[in-house]
Amino acid sequence: MTERQTTTPRYGERAIAAAELICFDNPNPGRPYHVAIELPDFTCKCPFSGYPDFAVLRLCYQPGPKVLELKALKLYVNSWRDHCISHEEVANRILDDCVAACSPRWMELVADFSPRGNVHTMITVHHGQRQ
Template sequence: MTGAASQQQTETPLYGERAIDEAELICFDNPRPGRAYEVSIELPEFTCKCPFSGYPDFAVLRLIYQPGPRVVELKAIKLYVNSYRDRSISHEEVSNRIVDDLVAACDPVWLQLEADFNPRGNVHTVVRVSHGTRQPC
């Protein structure tokens, strides 16, 4: 790669970086609004930064929810979650913020997020946040 091409590539955000920067939670109408059902989504490559050390934190996010009027679009949640990769934020805050944003966007009947962070310094953290009342399916 020539020097000019290399310089241009580093100055211009890559398409994936642009998509993450522009990420927003997109929802669509629930195709079965009168039926109780659950959607499970696992996001195994979540990252953010520790607000105290600056070290990266890695987690598996497990989301289970019962849709209300809207269902979250999968690519949108992937990009939204990836937007945390360079943010300094605690395990507890990021877990609650994700739930707050999902509730605001989709208004689920019930939602639970489990953020299972990789051990660091011999400490393993799992944060569970829920919203609403789970209905029988």
């Protein structure tokens, strides 16, 4: 490996580092409808051990004025991979960031973490009222 290969971030790493939630106008703001997104490869790190934690994120929402753009959401979710953060905090922060980005009528995030040490954790957080 050359010096350049070890120090220059790859294009995917650069995209993840620059990730931000992007939205577009809701194509049908007068109708309440449901969007369900599954992100099966979420990772972050345990704040105590530093070991990786793996989860499936299930994000469901009823759009308000804006809709989340999927590639931007994917990059944003991947940006958590090196953060040492608890299951509870990361689920709440992801929900807060998504709500701030798109102002949904209702949103739910279920973070289903893979069992570790014979413990299976699911965190469910909500925003707003479902119609």
